[in-house]
Amino acid sequence: MASLVVSRLNWNPMTFPPPHDQPFVTVIMPIRNESGFIARSLGAVLAQDYPHDRYEVVVADGMSSDDTRAVIHELARGQTVAVSVIDNPGKIVPTGFNRALAVARGSIIVRVDGHTLIAPDYVRMCVTVLETSDADNVGGKMNAIGTGLWGEAIALATSSAFGVGGARFHYSDQEEIVDTVYMGAWRREVFNRIGGFDEELVRNQDDEFNYRLRGAGGKILLSPRIQSRYFNRSSLRALGRQYYQYGMYKIRVLQKHPRQMQMRQFIPPAFTAGVIGGLLVAPFSDLLRAIYLGVLGLYALANIAVSARIANESGWRYFPALVIIFVTLHLSYGAGFLVGLWTFRGRK
Secondary structure, eight states, X not given: OOOOOEEESSOOTTOOOOOOSSOOEEEEEEESSOTTTHHXXXXXXXXXXXXXXGEEEXXXXXXXXXXXXXHXXXXXXXXXXXXXXXXXXXXXXXXXXXXXXXXXXXSEEEEOOTTEEEOTTHHHHHHHHXXXXXXXXXEEOOEEEOSHHHHXXXXXXXXXXXXXXXXXXXXXOSOEXXXXXXXXXXXXHHHHXXXXXXXXXXXXXXXXXXXXXXXXXXXXXXXXXXXXXXXXXXXXXXXHHHHHHHHHHHHHHHHHOGGGOOGGGGHHHHHHHHXXXXXXXXXXXXXXXXXXXXXXXXXXXXXXXXXXXXXXXXXXXXXXXXXXXXHHHHHHHHHHHHHHHHHTTTOO
């Protein structure tokens, strides 16, 4: 394994935070090739209203091949917040997060993604919600933002229950106990107790971590006080690839935590299998053809109804794109799930 390389921009690793009433926080940012956005996302982290001597930022860079590091170094110059960059040879979120956690000094850990703009009070609200609740992981709603018609329509679709199922952090405005939250904030002792992120998982690593946390008796709290904006994919191709990976790696999560399975998780793959299977058998049976067309018709009606409701609220120019995006979400996730059944067969 490659050695851990730490690029320290403005702090001495042997200097620990002074005693203070407010807990010291480490913000971890696992990123790769974010030169076009890192100035905004890291800039928002450095502009927090939390005392600047009470938090640090550790950027875990997945060996970026663009100007990401140069932008980070330029932005960090002269800052009063401690910023460091470490190498992440694994190039994925869980390996980067775990490496950053190993050098983090904070008693509270806050994750921020590279394509997210956090509110100026984000860190303070994470600390407040953790300290005023019995939750082990807190986070806010994923307020999706898109660019262009397709990007904006993708943001609308992925902010609806029809598009993303039971993942309430996509659309809920209530403070409530949930299965998982966007990004997350934890007391350091949570990781000492149950370990870090599973480094096998290219996707769904937060999903798997929260399964373990809940299995250990932990609580996960979604709070509207914790605000951020996530800039989502802006093309069907990128969206399809993303949800295909979500579906594929969901198999590994379910293999590791079979008792956490819920019926809703099987609806997209069942639908996708039905679409593919129906094409093969419908020509040979009038009954099967009628059932197949009936199921497709019901799905089309549901899709059109939800798309029309969203378009009526947000603009009818989105309607055709929404219909196509919902199909892309469901079939991509379902196809990834089915491929994952074969790819990860026999694993435990």
